[in-house]
Amino acid sequence: MEFQITIAGEAGQGIARSADLISRDFVSRGLYVFNYRDYGSLIRGGENFNLLRISNKPVYSNNWKSDFALVFGRFSGHHLKKLNMGGTSIGTLPGVKTSFNTHDMLKKIGAPSISANSILLGALYKAMDQPLNNLMTQMNVFGKHAGINKKAAQLGYDQYGGQVKPISFSKGKGPRYFVSGSEAVAYGAVSSGLDLYLAYPMTPATPVLHLLANLKNQDIRAVQLENEIGVINAALGAGYAGATTMIGTSGGGYALMGEALSLQGMSEIPLVVYMAMRPGPATGIPTYTGQGDMKFVVNGGHGDYSKVVIAPGDPLEAFERTTEAFYLSQKYRVLNVILSDKHLAESNYTFDKKPVVKVKPQRFLTKPGKNFKSYKVTADGVSPRAAAGTSLVRATSYEHDEFGYTTEDRGIANTMIEKRLRKARTLEKAVSKLSPVKTYGTGDNLVISWGSTKGAILDAIKEVKGTKFLQIVYLKPFPSSRVKTLIEKSKNVVIVENSATGQIADLIAENTGHSASKKILKYDGRPFGQKELVAKLRRAFK
Amino acid sequence: MKINMETPVQNTWCPGCPDFLILSAAKKAVSELVESKQAKHTDFVATTGIGCHGKIYDFINVGGFYGLHGRAIPVANGIVLGNPNLKVMVFAGDGDAYAEGISHFVHSARMNPNYALFVHNNKIFALTTGQMTPTTEKGFKGKSTPKGAPFIPMNPISIALEFGASFVAREYAVDIKNLTKTMKAAIKHKGFAFIDILQPCLSFHDFTEYVGKRIYRFKGPLEYTKAMKKAKEWDYSMNPKAKIPMGIFYKERRQTLEEAVDSKTWHTAHPKRKINARLWDSFKV
Numbered sequence: 128m129e130f131q132i133t134i135a136g137e138a139g140q141g142i143a144r145s146a147d148l149i150s151r152d153f154v155s156r157g158l159y160v161f162n163y164r165d166y167g168s169l170i171r172g173g174e175n176f177n178l179l180r181i182s183n184k185p186v187y188s189n190n191w192k193s194d195f196a197l198v199f200g201r202f203s204g205h206h207l208k209k210l211n212m213g214g215t216s217i218g219t220l221p222g223v224k225t226s227f228n229t230h231d232m233l234k235k236i237g238a239p240s241i242s243a244n245s246i247l248l249g250a251l252y253k254a255m256d257q258p259l260n261n262l263m264t265q266m267n268v269f270g271k272h273a274g275i276n277k278k279a280a281q282l283g284y285d286q287y288g289g290q291v292k293p294i295s296f297s298k299g300k301g302p303r304y305f306v307s308g309s310e311a312v313a314y315g316a317v318s319s320g321l322d323l324y325l326a327y328p329m330t331p332a333t334p335v336l337h338l339l340a341n342l343k344n345q346d347i348r349a350v351q352l353e354n355e356i357g358v359i360n361a362a363l364g365a366g367y368a369g370a371t372t373m374i375g376t377s378g379g380g381y382a383l384m385g386e387a388l389s390l391q392g393m394s395e396i397p398l399v400v401y402m403a404m405r406p407g408p409a410t411g412i413p414t415y416t417g418q419g420d421m422k423f424v425v426n427g428g429h430g431d432y433s434k435v436v437i438a439p440g441d442p443l444e445a446f447e448r449t450t451e452a453f454y455l456s457q458k459y460r461v462l463n464v465i466l467s468d469k470h471l472a473e474s475n476y477t478f479d480k481k482p483v484v485k486v487k488p489q490r491f492l493t494k495p496g497k498n499f500k501s502y503k504v505t506a507d508g509v510s511p512r513a514a515a516g517t518s519l520v521r522a523t524s525y526e527h528d529e530f531g532y533t534t535e536d537r538g539i540a541n542t543m544i545e546k547r548l549r550k551a552r553t554l555e556k557a558v559s560k561l562s563p564v565k566t567y568g569t570g571d572n573l574v575i576s577w578g579s580t581k582g583a584i585l586d587a588i589k590e591v592k593g594t595k596f597l598q599i600v601y602l603k604p605f606p607s608s609r610v611k612t613l614i615e616k617s618k619n620v621v622i623v624e625n626s627a628t629g630q631i632a633d634l635i636a637e638n639t640g641h642s643a644s645k646k647i648l649k650y651d652g653r654p655f656g657q658k659e660l661v662a663k664l665r666r667a668f669k
Numbered sequence: 670m671k672i673n674m675e676t677p678v679q680n681t682w683c684p685g686c687p688d689f690l691i692l693s694a695a696k697k698a699v700s701e702l703v704e705s706k707q708a709k710h711t712d713f714v715a716t717t718g719i720g721c722h723g724k725i726y727d728f729i730n731v732g733g734f735y736g737l738h739g740r741a742i743p744v745a746n747g748i749v750l751g752n753p754n755l756k757v758m759v760f761a762g763d764g765d766a767y768a769e770g771i772s773h774f775v776h777s778a779r780m781n782p783n784y785a786l787f788v789h790n791n792k793i794f795a796l797t798t799g800q801m802t803p804t805t806e807k808g809f810k811g812k813s814t815p816k817g818a819p820f821i822p823m824n825p826i827s828i829a830l831e832f833g834a835s836f837v838a839r840e841y842a843v844d845i846k847n848l849t850k851t852m853k854a855a856i857k858h859k860g861f862a863f864i865d866i867l868q869p870c871l872s873f874h875d876f877t878e879y880v881g882k883r884i885y886r887f888k889g890p891l892e893y894t895k896a897m898k899k900a901k902e903w904d905y906s907m908n909p910k911a912k913i914p915m916g917i918f919y920k921e922r923r924q925t926l927e928e929a930v931d932s933k934t935w936h937t938a939h940p941k942r943k944i945n946a947r948l949w950d951s952f953k954v
């Protein structure tokens with residue numbers, strides 16, 4: 128059993144809220160909902176829409192055609208062409224199968240114009256033959272406005288006289304978790320021992336700032352600072368003072384942070400960066416999705432230094448992998464980037480299980496004596512770290528000796544550079560124990576991808592026989608031998624990426640010597656739809 | 670008890686550079702505060718940018734963060750957010766704080782983090798061998814401006830006042846007695862305490878004679894509008910008629926950044942944090 132609902136209207140008409148109410152109702156009844164959110168860079172006016180793909184089996188992606196469409200805005204008529212055979216539409220526009228004069232209906236019950244969506248939601252429940260009470264329960268979230276919205280929903284339900292396409296299913300068992308990538312990163316960070324989150328607003332990273340700033344009952348702080356350069360330098364200052372710190376941004380902000388990313392490499396102060404991509408170059412398409420900043424993030428920062436780049440593929444992984452990011456960053460004094468994108472950050476996924484966390488949050492702070500060596504030369508390249516104020520602790524952007532005093536001596540410079548290089552090997556070993564790649568399905572056909580494309584690929588390969596999916600979770604250090612072996616074992620290899628060039632192919636070539644010539648790419652700011660990807664994979668593996 | 674303010678690092682400033690005087694004033698301020706038990710030696714932390722001033726990181730025996738050019742201020746903002754009990758001294762240059770790092774300078778004045786900011790103002794980029802900075806006078810002939818600097822200088826004192834700095838002073842490196850006194854006052858002030866320290870560059874921009882003849886001390890701090898008026902007496906040009914007021918222009922007690930966000934010393938407040946499974950449970954529908 129599977130169906131999809133489109134909810135489209137003008138920004139400010141309660142589109143996202145309507146999608147959330149329906150989602151939560153079906154999820155509470157044990158179904159799996161994937162909620163795709165499409166919005167422009169505007170606050171009022173213009174078009175927003177959500178796509179809710181709903182199934183009794185797990186779904187991690189949307190399609191581009193729906194079975195039901197709620198259409199209320201001036202700009203949303205095009206959704207009427209994106210209905211499956213036998214699909215139905217409800218709304219306020221001419222051309223919809225069942226049209227409502229919401230203005231007059233609301234006037235009759237004395238409801239504000241913002242409640243128009245509630246009328247249409249009521250009608251939708253009738254069209255799906257679903258108990259209206261379920262929707263009413265979800266409407267309690269409106270608080271003192273719940274009553275009037277329930278009234279409006281009842282009116283829509285009662286007056287709907289169009290086609291009824293009953294949705295029938297048996298209630299699913301067990302708990303269901305409905306979560307976005309932003310929520311998973313934010314809460315994952317808190318679970319990893321976060322003290323401070325510093326940021327400057329930038330879509331699509333901003334929801335994490337909002338979530339953490341509004342988080343209650345957790346002793347953490349989220350602070351908005353003057354700009355991205357201020358943010359990252361302050362984060363390193365806070366880390367020097369002993370705080371566990373994360374910062375968040377998107378591509379443009381990450382570019383501004385570039386110089387201080389390299390400062391992290393030299394100063395070896397732990398730092399976690401949440402980097403949520405959108406299509407570039409420059410301002411690009413700010414509220415849409417893309418994976419085109421990957422090579423920039425993997426290679427960013429001047430000079431040779433070790434870093435970790437982790438790309439979770441869904442919110443469950445985002446929660447789990449965020450804990451790894453903090454652990455590795457604190458233990459090995461490295462930069463750790465959690466690479467996400469708008470699609471993962473702002474889509475809601477349904478899970479029936481809890482994250483499995485493999486590492487414990489720890490500060491890895493030592494109690495220093497006098498004459499503390501911040502940059503002690505060690506066999507594994509990792510120097511013990513102490514918080515400022517517990518001794519005369521030094522941190523520096525210059526090449527330095529073990530104490531952190533500036534040096535230009537070539538012998539000491541070599542020793543310190545080699546110390547930092549040894550850390551890269553230590554990191555590789557640590558990461559190899561954290562499932563840096565994951566595989567799904569079996570067959571001679573191999574799909575290689577990373578990040579938020581995971582959802583559409585998992586949903587698509589079920590319909591493409593003999594296909595295995597290799598998800599590369601750790602982009603740096605790159606799990607070369609695992610990737611190499613899998614490529615060599617497969618007959619056909621295809622790259623899937625939400626970018627114009629398929630950057631993962633370059634990373635694979637650099638690390639394994641294998642070039643992947645077949646690529647399925649999408650770079651219009653939209654994620655892959657499930658059926659769309661099925662068709663593209665079938666063509667690629669023909 | 671006497672504390673050791675010396676480091677083993679060889680000093681590489683030009684002989685006779687007034688930076689030596691700023692260094693000795695800072696050492697004196699710190700050791701007096703520690704020896705009179707007003708602060709612990711390990712509480713002191715210096716952040717620096719890049720430029721001649723930044724070398725002070727290697728020459729003063731306190732904790733230190735040798736940051737990037739222009740970024741000594743945001744690093745310090747992070748330090749006080751991470752541990753509000755540290756005594757932070759921010760050493761910056763004029764190119765550093767007023768060119769590359771101007772956004773941090775003005776916004777930190779608003780945010781009012783609790784630290785002392787000492788700007789070594791030689792009105793020149795010295796470590797890059799003599800180019801104009803934002804406080805260089807119009808007409809200055811340097812390597813990048815052979816026909817003379819084309820722009821008017823900025824006035825960091827009035828800008829700091831405009832942006833809400835809660836302690837604003839100007840000192841002259843050569844007057845080490847007053848410099849030490851004001852540095853101590855700045856360290857003790859709760860909030861963003863800024864001193865623009867005039868520090869002629871003997872190699873590339875020696876304005877010793879100009880400043881030496883024109884400075885005078887006034888009794889501060891002043892009420893805000895009077896402080897602003899006093900700040901505008903000298904516009905950082907080489908106007909032969911100018912008088913240069915020295916001292917504390919303005920001082921007020923205002924909520925600090927750390928107070929505003931209720932920050933704390935995180936690693937002692939929460940030595941061990943735990944994975945909180947309930948957080949995932951909050952996504953349960």
